[in-house]
Amino acid sequence: MELRNFIEGQWHAPAHELSADVCDASTGEVLFRQRGSSSQQIEQAIRCAEAVHASAAWSSLAPTEKAEALEGIASLIAARAESIAVADARCTGVILSLTTVVASICSAAFNAAAKLLRETDTRVAFEGPYGDVEVERLPLGPVAVIAPWNAPSGILCHKLASALAAGCPVIIKPSEWAPESAQIITEAISEAGLPVGLIQLLHGDGQTGAALVGDTRIAAVSFTGGLQGGRAVAAAAARDIKPAQLELGGNNPVVVLADADINAAADGVVTGLTTLNGQWCRALGRLLVHQSCYDALMEAVRSRLKTVRIGSALDADSAMGPVVHKGHLQHIRDAIARYQEKGAVAVAESALPDLRGNFIAPTLLTGLASSDALEEIFGPVATVHTFDSDEEAIAQANETPFGLAAYVFGEEQHALAVARRIRAGNIKINAVSMLNLHPLAPRPAWGLSGLGDEGVRETFEFFRGTRIIGVAGRPA
Known part of the structure; x- marks a missing residue:
């Protein structure tokens, strides 16, 4: 595969090669060279995400309209499920029968987010002394989604579907060790007719991730990976008091x-x-x-x-x-x-x-x-x-x-x-399973295993903030 960034609605070659090859985990055959994004490409992606958020071209759509778009994305990804499964099997070494299950979860994540959108009120009201007190849940703004190399497609699609359902523009940074399925997924979404800049893809290593997390225009970060990377994300996010959702390791x-x-x-x-x-x-x-x-x-x-x-x-x-x-x-x-x-x-x-x-x-x-x-x-x-x-x-x-x-x-x-x-x-x-106990149950993390719950509703809510508006008084 030729690795390509997706920035501002266009495909571009990442600016430079990194120092390692991605190889077929089963045979050792070189598949492609890792590539990284330049500071100019990162800047262009962030500016575009900021612009599409400011335009409200996506966030202002009715929940039903967003839900229909997410269901369309689910169909586009489902059509590429076999390619996603093969890509993940080659890069990560996970057996094809299991990556096929994970690939099916990709489209399911978008359908689940669409269902949640149809069932969730974005605005509620309390009765106040001078009329309604409006409570709104709104998209935080442009967000970064940093995906791992293990089960890369399923984890990415969960985060991506949740962020889009919340109304946020997303910049995807896949692992440099398993970037292929993220590019296939982005190619599918690029056919969905979404506003330019709503979804963007940047290849690279930890330096690319650090540039995204450390930029004040990125409103939140959802990261899955190791403890060292999680600590780096947490420290960078803390400087801006930026929400960070971290799913890390365990023993x-x-x-x-x-x-x-x-x-x-x-x-x-x-x-x-x-x-x-x-x-x-x-x-x-x-x-x-x-x-x-x-x-x-x-x-x-x-x-x-x-x-x-x-x-x-x-x-x-x-x-x-x-x-x-x-x-x-x-x-x-x-x-x-x-x-x-x-x-x-x-x-x-x-x-x-x-x-x-x-x-x-x-x-x-x-x-x-x-x-x-x-x-x-x-x-x-x-x-x-x-x-x-x-x-x-x-x-x-x-x-x-x-x-x-x-x-x-x-x-x-x-x-x-x-x-x-x-x-x-x-x-x-009395059993060990990769699957959650219930599809709608949260996936919590304690101690060094992470920060913040994940789950269909939990990740969706992570990407939203609360605004309260009401009349506090009237002139005599």
């Missing part, structure tokens, strides 16, 4: 209680290790097991790992693919080596394919103290720890500075009681 516990169903728990452990090749913020990070069922669980997990077929992301028979790029593969290997230096023993049972991609077997690390395993690895690796009581399990689950997700396996009421004492935004009982 998520799977707690297996003494009364857990071992087969269900083993299935959950393998799902947590292998979904998105371990590259998702709600993946398994710490396996906490009651001492009484440790041996049985580990035997069941090892048996399942032996059957996990690792292969090309485009191979329909693959249950797991490679990680995103060689640098990330080395990061994971280094993390395993650091833990082994502390005495960890690696348990890795899955066979690797004879391919040149970035493959690593799902790995459990035993023999570590819980307090020595608090970092996020962001790959198919988890540490294993035992406990003797619910109190100890809860303490271990709450030991990390993160608080994104947790999973508890046990007799249902027992598991629910333990879950209610875990410090995390999303806790699932």
Whole structure:
């Protein structure tokens, strides 16, 4: 693919090459060179976004008109779902069967935003002493959406649909490691007949993102990515007291209680290790097991790992693919080596394919103290720890500075009681799944895992501000 920016309704080549290639994660084949935007291109995009916001060409439309436009975008994106899925599979290494599901979520995000628009009042009124007190929810202004390289299309479309529904012009900055699907999505939206500048796309690395976040004309930023990037966004946004929605990482516990169903728990452990090749913020990070069922669980997990077929992301028979790029593969290997230096023993049972991609077997690390395993690895690796009581399990689950997700396996009421004492935004009982517990439920983040809830309504409201108007007095 030839990477192109979309600025002021026109396609342009990004100004310069970056220092790395994007390669097919499964084969190592070079797909394209990363490219970055110049300060002039960034300035042009921000000026255009500011102008379209000032014109109210989009924000002044009736909610039903916006909803119809969003439904049209959903259809345009659905027509490109296969291309989006293949692009994400090649760049990220996630298996095609899963990127196909994510690609279908892209169009669903626009339909969900349209439905919310039709059901939401933009203005309500209270009865005041001199007439109605009007309460309006209005678009904040031009916003930046910074998408990650894992599940890039689905996360981008959720943010993008929410911002458009709120009435905001959007500048998209995809990850330089997985920019292809963002460009396909932008190409689809460019056919929707929206006002010029409502949607713009800038390729680049962290410098491009920093230029957007640090510009006072950008009214808000929605970011999904790692802790280091999230801290940089938070610090830059704080200078302008700018709203920042941050979905960051996690070191998520799977707690297996003494009364857990071992087969269900083993299935959950393998799902947590292998979904998105371990590259998702709600993946398994710490396996906490009651001492009484440790041996049985580990035997069941090892048996399942032996059957996990690792292969090309485009191979329909693959249950797991490679990680995103060689640098990330080395990061994971280094993390395993650091833990082994502390005495960890690696348990890795899955066979690797004879391919040149970035493959690593799902790995459990035993023999570590819980307090020595608090970092996020962001790959198919988890540490294993035992406990003797619910109190100890809860303490271990709450030991990390993160608080994104947790999973508890046990007799249902027992598991629910333990879950209610875990410090995390999303806790699932007796299963591990990438999908939300309910389509309309928020996706909260606690601690270092983020700032502000995400969700169909939550992200929509993030991009809106409140204005109150009313008569305070009348001359005598």
